[in-house]
Amino acid sequence: MIKVHQVNLFRTQGRSQRQILDHCDLKVSRGERVAIMGESGAGKSTLLHLIAGLERPDSGHIEVNGDTLEGRTAAQLCQYRKRIGLVFQQFNLLPTLTVADNVLFQHRLNHLNDEQGVIDTIAGPLGLIPLWELYPDQLSGGEQQRVAIARALAHHPKLILADEPTGNLDEHTGDEVMALFAQLTRQLGLTLVMVTHSRRVAATLERTLHLREGRLHD
Template sequence: MLEFTQVYKRYSTPQGPLQVLENVSLTLAPGQSLALMGESGSGKSTLLHLAAGLDLPDQGHICLAGQNLASLAESARAKLRREQLGLVFQQFHLIPSLTVIDNLRLQARLAKRDDANWSAHLIERLGLKGLEKRYPEQLSGGQQQRLAIGRALAPRPALLLADEPTGNLDETTADEVLELLLSLVRETQCALMVVTHSPQVAAPLDRCLRLRHGQLASSALL
């Protein structure tokens, strides 16, 4: 589903080039879950952006669903994101002017995969039944993150990328949201990559890799 082959990424800074990722190789099979851990500045978010085709590597290859991202035009990468990817962030990124149900179905509509029955099932599973006509500001933080997860899964993506998905939540709510996320991922059978600094978040996933100074540590595979 996702393959990095000897990927390098650097950025220009006033002090000179900054190497963010160096010789990174990894694979993620369909239906498999992977935790990516590391300290702040280790390159985790950069790797996630590359996986989503939001940025391109300086060297190496990244393939998503069998397609080399660097060989695609930006419009084709955007189409691939709509059709194959779900994205969940620490910040919920819900649209304030849309109701719960319209936020939930937004990504599916953009991907032309809107399914009213599936959306109704998600609303039930997310614990948002009866709240469909509310707006994001009328929800708790946990409810907003559950809605963000539902929006990402509404198109039934092949790969879900999550960046610190429980980072803004208290411990109890974070545990509930993580359990729901993993349950829905199993139900949809999509692959999952989670960027996290939390061993508790990483523990239930199939595999765990650790980034240190832009490199995957040799002992990272658990």
């Protein structure tokens, strides 16, 4: 599903450059669920952004589901992102839309027509039906993150990229949200790559990798 090969990425800091990723390699099989851990500033989120096509590497090769990302135009990368699911630490919900419209936003952008299926298989298990007509500012943090997860799953992506999805939640709420998230991705057979600082969260997935000095280690 994912092949990252010999990827390098630099950041300019004043008059010098810092290497964030150093010939970084990653392979993730279809249906596998992988956690990426590492110190703050190690490049975990950057690696996720590269796989999502939100940033470009300075060199190296990234392939997702048989598609090569390098050389694609901004418009092509935008179309690519419509086929994957993204969950971030910040919920990024649209404040003027109800829970229903936030959940179904990406689904409708992809011109899909099985909204009842989304309600039955995703919104229902995430406990969102009682919140369906509410707005984001009427929800708790845990409820908002469940909406963000449902939105990421609603258009039936095969790949989910999650960046600290429980980072803004207290420990108890984060555990509840993560349990639901892990259960749904497992049931739907999705590939999941998650950046997390929590060993407890990482332990819910099948494999944990550590990013150190620009490279991934078991």
